[in-house]
Amino acid sequence: MARGGRASHAALLMLTAALLAGCDAAPAQREGVEAPLPSVRSEAVQFVPDEVRYRFPGVVRASERAATAFLHGGVLRERQVVLGQRVEQGEPLATLHNPAMAPALAVAEARVRELDASLSRLGRDVERARTLRERNLSAASELDRLSAEREAVAQAREQALAQRDEAQAQLDELTLRAPFAAVVTDLDAEPGDFVAAGQPIMQLAGVAEREVEVRVPASLASRLEPGQAVSVMPTFGAQRIVAEIVHVGRAGESMAPVIAAIPVHSAPALGEPVRVQLEIAARAVTRVPLAAVVDPAGSAPYVLALNDDDTIRRVHVMPGRLAGGWVSVNGEGLATGDRVVTAGQGRLEEGMRVRVLP
Template sequence: MSQGKRGVPAPGVLGLVLGVLGILLLLTGCDSAPAAKGEASAALDPRAAVRVTQVRNGSAEESLRFPGVVQARERVSPSFLHGGVLSERLVERGQRVEKGEPLARLHNPALEPALAGAEGRVKELDAHLARLERDVERARVLRDRNLVAEEELDRLVSEREATVQAREQAMASRADAAAQVEEMTLRATFAADVADLLIEPGDFVAAGEPVLALSGIDGVEVSIRVPVTLGARLTAGMTARVSPTLQEGRFQGRISSVGRAGSALVPVVIELEPDSRLAPGESVQVYLSVPTEPSLQVPLSAVQDPGGHAPYVLALTDDESVRRVAVAPGRLENDWVTISAPLSLGDRVVTAGQGRLQPGDSVRVLP
């Protein structure tokens, strides 16, 4: 192949290079043309650019959280019916006891003598009644022979009947005295663990004063208190989730009862599943999913002046102009806020670019 002067490309090579450069310039011009056209179009459009989001329906449930403490489903602090001195305590703190097992004994010097007196009265009346039975039978025999008057027989029969009634009253008194003495021994009403000891042997115990605390072993529950307005929306059987505060895990529960407020709060009891592995006294968080009324939601970024006295959103009309709509914000859920406002489902609200907008301004909606 022939070459020109030193350092100057041959005519064929120069033409090939110029052709490649022309193709590259043509491709570059085609790619940049739409972008340049779009930039020019945006530069010519005086309307403010905004981004919008449609108003949506809020969730049908509201999730609420309350602190609580696990407690045994059966629990009691037993006490004596009468006052006295605690003579003996038969259990220790943390001990497992069965139903009917004795827990403690009381000493009251007035109860056992009362039982002895009642028993003596019954024995006395038994002997008197036996003697009257013999006298009545003897009087009947003598009356058949006309040896005693009818009035004497009637007197003996009446005295026997009165003695029978007196004996029945004495037996009732003896049963009551025996029950009082039996109450001097405190017994477990169900299988439980001894949670605490409140009185020491030798201390005086007033009637009705708790002696110890029992925590049942047949299941656990959580008791919480909720506002009155929320309590009216809760019913027995609704599900709940319970999470321990100091460990991992989440357990299912069910509302077993809802009280009525005597003050500002309503007591609610959540019964836990048998496999919850939660111990009485453990601190937990209770999550309730409560049905809510239908509501509208907008992104939190759409609400202007949310902490002020007149929060509002900027909504778009069909002709892409802005109108100002006053709103009353409610609960926040994943960056969406529930509102009360004269808006409808699907209405568009401005979420970005609303800094200098005024009611009536036309805007350009960015994709």
């Protein structure tokens, strides 16, 4: 029994020593295991030229427009077109009755015929006088007189021809013709009405090109130039049409007209309201992804920037304009190429080291 008791006592002592040794080694093992670093994603800070967008309302109109009128007064005899009709260049639109035009042409034509007869007679007289002079049967002064008279009649005939052509042109002006291919958009006079010279008879809108005019502040107009691209969007639609500035007016300190040409194949209908978006280059700005800004609507928004050793530093910023998922910021401590955390900001503190995911 004595030997068995001693053996049991020795085994107990060994077990106790082992337990004590195990308790001493556990803290050492725990101290040797490092906690995993927080994982984050990042993007580089950009310094890029900014663009400011302005939108102005306008109405689509034809690039070619005309308020057709007669050169002379008279009574509107006939109108050959109706509202909304398409007409081609040179097509008759309306005719005017002016009782003075036809008699003036008749008088001019009679004058030309009279001078033609006189010129023919004088031509024969000159030839006869020349023959007599060659035979020494008449004086040289007679031939000279007849030659001078024929020359005077020839000049008078040239004037009469010009007067006849003018009378014919004025008579032709009694027929109003389309100056270009167009659509009749308005009728201003009815057959039987007396119209004065220059009074509009109808309104035409060309079918070849479309444009829109907007009025912009003079300070903005000074930064625009012909050939610059703009966007045109229907007021009640999402379509975006690329147009081109063709004219920039001058208006001193007030509003200046700006005209943009719209491609015909994609142009909205005449009279449709649209919005014209002008994109003006501005000074370069610092911008970061919107996801990098913490508490952007709060009183103290900030971003978490990464140092070279992947430690965190907090940079307070003032967010600006948002475009395409990036926001311009104004804050000291950010430079082009600096990395900012875009994902995994939760529980990150100043000076904490992180693991940047690719």
